Amino acid sequence: MQKSVERLKALGQMPDARRDDPTEETLERYDQLLSEVETPLSYEEAEALVGVFPEGGTYGLEWTLLRLVESYADLPGYRRMIAGCPSEEWRGILTARLDNYEKKHEIGGK
Numbered sequence: 001m002q003k004s005v006e007r008l009k010a011l012g013q014m015p016d017a018r019r020d021d022p023t024e025e026t027l028e029r030y031d032q033l034l035s036e037v038e039t040p041l042s043y044e045e046a047e048a049l050v051g052v053f054p055e056g057g058t059y060g061l062e063w064t065l066l067r068l069v070e071s072y073a074d075l076p077g078y079r080r081m082i083a084g085c086p087s088e089e090w091r092g093i094l095t096a097r098l099d100n101y102e103k104k105h106e107i108g109g110k
Helices: 003-011 024-036 043-050 061-069 075-082 088-105
Strands: none
Touching: 003 024, 003 043, 024 061, 043 061, 043 075, 061 088, 075 088
């Protein structure tokens, strides 16, 4: 597993900007580590990053996280993985985006 992913996993779920009022240092740490992640991700790496999604938003960092997670290419594994997202909001976004992708590409009998 990439060191940057291990460090993000250790930091845990991103703080929610509205609820948690994270420090600039905290935001910079997440931003730096996200920028160091190389894609595509392994299942283990993507699964670890899914657990980092904030409840709501974190000044746009959550969209960088989303793009990284979406680099994981095994669709059946991806659907199972996003079910474990700790944020109901982001779990819904990830699922909707996967559903749309499958419809567009006629995957999964849809």
